[in-house]
Amino acid sequence: MRSRGIRSCVALAICLGAVACRSARDVAPEPSKEVARLGQLLGKWRSKSHHLARSIASAVPDTDLTFTCMWTEDKNYLACSQTGQIGKRQIKEVDVFGYSKQDKLYSMLVLLDIENAPPQVYANWFTWEGDTWRFLPRNGVRSTWQFKTPDYHVTRTERSDDGKHWNLASSGEHTRVY
16 A cells, blocks of 8 residues: 555656646746756756676666656756666656755755666756756765766666765666757
8 A cells, every 4th residue: 555655656757747847838936046057957958877787697788768857847957757667677767867066966866766676766856067967975886977968868877885885786878869
């Protein structure tokens, strides 16, 4: 019963995100300089990721996703909706990106629902250095997103048991398809 309630919350968040977003033809205020940089993700994207084995006995399946990103009505946040497959399981994800002037960090709120797995809600913080987003380590995981061109970026995720020695866990490519 708890899972159904969480799934309902994720569905509600998706609906609220869709209502809060407006199309490009509508008039909206200009975002701050820092938030405007997130506009790099506007549009429709195709994402493929390869996951390495966590141990000799098991591997996480590869992912194949499509995601679309748009501004919220007030242009303070960028909302992205993802759907696709992780192995043979359906995945649904909503990401909301923002910027904290106080902390001078970008944020990514994630609502994740993978078929036959408990839904997850978590936040990531990242810095922006040149063409690379560097996500701060969280629970032994850190990631980078490097923008090679405006329409293409690569991701790299690493895991560590001690916070000092990092091993590649996955890598991916994201291509804008508009």
